[in-house]
Amino acid sequence: xxxxxxxxxxxxxxxxxxxxxxxxxxxxxxxxxxxxxxxxxxxxxxxxxxxxxxxxxxxxxxxxxxxxxxxxxxxxxxxxxxxxxxxxxxxxxxxxxxxxxxxxxxxxxxxxxxxxxxxxxxxxxxxxxxxxxxxxxxxxxxxxxxxxxxxxxxxxxxxxxxxxxxxxx
Amino acid sequence: xxxxxxxxxxxxxxxxxxxxxxxxxxxxxxxxxxxxxxxxxxxxxxxxxxxxxxxxxxxxxxxxxxxxxxxxxxxxxxxxxxxxxxxxxxxxxxxxxxxxxxxxxxxxxxxxxxxxxxxxxxxxxxxxxxxxxxxxxxxxxxxxxxxxxxxxxxxxxxxxxxxxxxxxx
Amino acid sequence: xxxxxxxxxxxxxxxxxxxxxxxxxxxxxxxxxxxxxxxxxxxxxxxxxxxxxxxxxxxxxxxxxxxxxxxxxxxxxxxxxxxxxxxxxxxxxxxxxxxxxxxxxxxxxxxxxxxxxxxxxxxxxxxxxxxxxxxxxxxxxxxxxxxxxxxxxxxxxxxxxxxxxxxxx
Amino acid sequence: xxxxxxxxxxxxxxxxxxxxxxxxxxxxxxxxxxxxxxxxxxxxxxxxxxxxxxxxxxxxxxxxxxxxxxxxxxxxxxxxxxxxxxxxxxxxxxxxxxxxxxxxxxxxxxxxxxxxxxxxxxxxxxxxxxxxxxxxxxxxxxxxxxxxxxxxxxxxxxxxxxxxxxxxx
Numbered sequence: 284x285x286x287x288x289x290x291x292x293x294x295x296x297x298x299x300x301x302x303x304x305x306x307x308x309x310x311x312x313x314x315x316x317x318x319x320x321x322x323x324x325x326x327x328x329x330x331x332x333x334x335x336x337x338x339x340x341x342x343x344x345x346x347x348x349x350x351x352x353x354x355x356x357x358x359x360x361x362x363x364x365x366x367x368x369x370x371x372x373x374x375x376x377x378x379x380x381x382x383x384x385x386x387x388x389x390x391x392x393x394x395x396x397x398x399x400x401x402x403x404x405x406x407x408x409x410x411x412x413x414x415x416x417x418x419x420x421x422x423x424x425x426x427x428x429x430x431x432x433x434x435x436x437x438x439x440x441x442x443x444x445x446x447x448x449x450x451x452x
Numbered sequence: 453x454x455x456x457x458x459x460x461x462x463x464x465x466x467x468x469x470x471x472x473x474x475x476x477x478x479x480x481x482x483x484x485x486x487x488x489x490x491x492x493x494x495x496x497x498x499x500x501x502x503x504x505x506x507x508x509x510x511x512x513x514x515x516x517x518x519x520x521x522x523x524x525x526x527x528x529x530x531x532x533x534x535x536x537x538x539x540x541x542x543x544x545x546x547x548x549x550x551x552x553x554x555x556x557x558x559x560x561x562x563x564x565x566x567x568x569x570x571x572x573x574x575x576x577x578x579x580x581x582x583x584x585x586x587x588x589x590x591x592x593x594x595x596x597x598x599x600x601x602x603x604x605x606x607x608x609x610x611x612x613x614x615x616x617x618x619x620x621x
Numbered sequence: 622x623x624x625x626x627x628x629x630x631x632x633x634x635x636x637x638x639x640x641x642x643x644x645x646x647x648x649x650x651x652x653x654x655x656x657x658x659x660x661x662x663x664x665x666x667x668x669x670x671x672x673x674x675x676x677x678x679x680x681x682x683x684x685x686x687x688x689x690x691x692x693x694x695x696x697x698x699x700x701x702x703x704x705x706x707x708x709x710x711x712x713x714x715x716x717x718x719x720x721x722x723x724x725x726x727x728x729x730x731x732x733x734x735x736x737x738x739x740x741x742x743x744x745x746x747x748x749x750x751x752x753x754x755x756x757x758x759x760x761x762x763x764x765x766x767x768x769x770x771x772x773x774x775x776x777x778x779x780x781x782x783x784x785x786x787x788x789x790x
Numbered sequence: 791x792x793x794x795x796x797x798x799x800x801x802x803x804x805x806x807x808x809x810x811x812x813x814x815x816x817x818x819x820x821x822x823x824x825x826x827x828x829x830x831x832x833x834x835x836x837x838x839x840x841x842x843x844x845x846x847x848x849x850x851x852x853x854x855x856x857x858x859x860x861x862x863x864x865x866x867x868x869x870x871x872x873x874x875x876x877x878x879x880x881x882x883x884x885x886x887x888x889x890x891x892x893x894x895x896x897x898x899x900x901x902x903x904x905x906x907x908x909x910x911x912x913x914x915x916x917x918x919x920x921x922x923x924x925x926x927x928x929x930x931x932x933x934x935x936x937x938x939x940x941x942x943x944x945x946x947x948x949x950x951x952x953x954x955x956x957x958x959x
Contacts, residue, residue: 285867351909362795362826363886367708367882371540371544373563375874393566454691535716536878538858547704571689731907732902736877736901738897740877756921
């Protein structure tokens, strides 16, 4: 049976320290559940922190990279997928995950939230500006939850996997 | 010299009448400026209305379609581009336009707004929920304007083209 | 009704003079039939020559570009589609055409021939090494013809359009 | 350090028994070298046989799927990447591998050979019609070898990895 892939998306160069701390803990806990972590693969911000957390906890990390080579890739990516599609890869990121965790808001993350809603992938929102979750829920036809702590996010992912599996795959 | 392409993005099946009326008028006015209209090409909602407006005003309409054939395409599309990339085509929609007009908010439009911000394409927002424009501006490193009427949107597109041309192409 | 798009694909930097002369004449004749020319859009080789021929004969030229901007684009492209997908755009090139003309053989052209066969787009082969056409025909479930002269290619495109329209669109 | 990904590409529905036997053995031997197998992920032909061989030998199998869900996926895929890009995914297949093994010739495989040449990924050719290897070599600026047996293919992959690593990644 195929692995369960959980995505962690969020700002790159503009990520805050809080977002990176959360992302690293998300990576750790995702690996501890024996889920595979999927990120955008670059060596910055939320992607890098989540990858480090998961890899160091013994988990497997898939990085869906924007370029045609591994330049700028996080050293914690185990399986690099080279798309050469720039931001077009965001659609692949979202489709390939059973649950998408958006940790912090940037332009690329906003695109991934929209694509997750469109693809009806369950979403967990963390470290978001207060006006974002109600707006996202207003557009959603699939589950959207908000988590204040990483342990809560992990519980929500488990719930989404139980209820959402027929939708997501 | 290559044509100027202006994108009109917005909800499909869930578009309101007001959004479609605005989109049709946008299409008409875009054609009257001798700009080429670019949409997602399907025969529903904002895409269909904008295409009808532009085509009937004698303009050229490019449709970037999600599928591998022209099934479900607006009959007002002149140049169908078949991507077979589903929502992945949103990245192409945004990159190919010098200015993106988002008319109404749906999941796909949210993705296109995020991708336009990431690609630094100037954005004109219409028919949006009130919390959306401040959030988008908070993420933007390229021009974002809000238009209440179509004539105002056209004026803003002209301004974006004057100032934004070096960014967008 | 949507325009008829005819693709001309072939080598870029490595194109021979003969291939470019043929491509320029193909562009001219395609424009004279009121078909829209589609190419890979770059300012080299077969793409550039076909675009020049079609544009100068008053035709419309669509360029499906590999990058996220118009750098390196043929000045004869009227409608630039910016994919930022590198060679991934080859699939879009082929899907968007009702008939694909491959003029000369390079790695990218070989990919486009394979994709045209897979998508069952009718193919016209010109300026090919002698072992290529039998191999392509052996793999084909859609029409494949070989043209020695441009006028013959135009006749074959007309025939493909008559018989192949239900397949290709 | 990231894993080494080796691609095995070849016909799907039209694969011969010989091609499938070779592909299964390729999968087995690739897993035994601790390389990750990458295929197009579908449950037919060369993809399915290679995936079965690698998975059953304890290896990890990445499947780059054409659709937006796992319908029709080989049960031996461990990491499904859902592209929703149809044949457009062929470019991702090739870019993500350090060496591409083409086992048998179909339209999709022809596209992948062209894309591998364009991306300068080293190629190993197996089960090919006799006119194909000279044609491919004539277009190549990167290593192309022909293997008559699986053990020979594995030796060639080792050599390509030694010499080609700076090119491919």
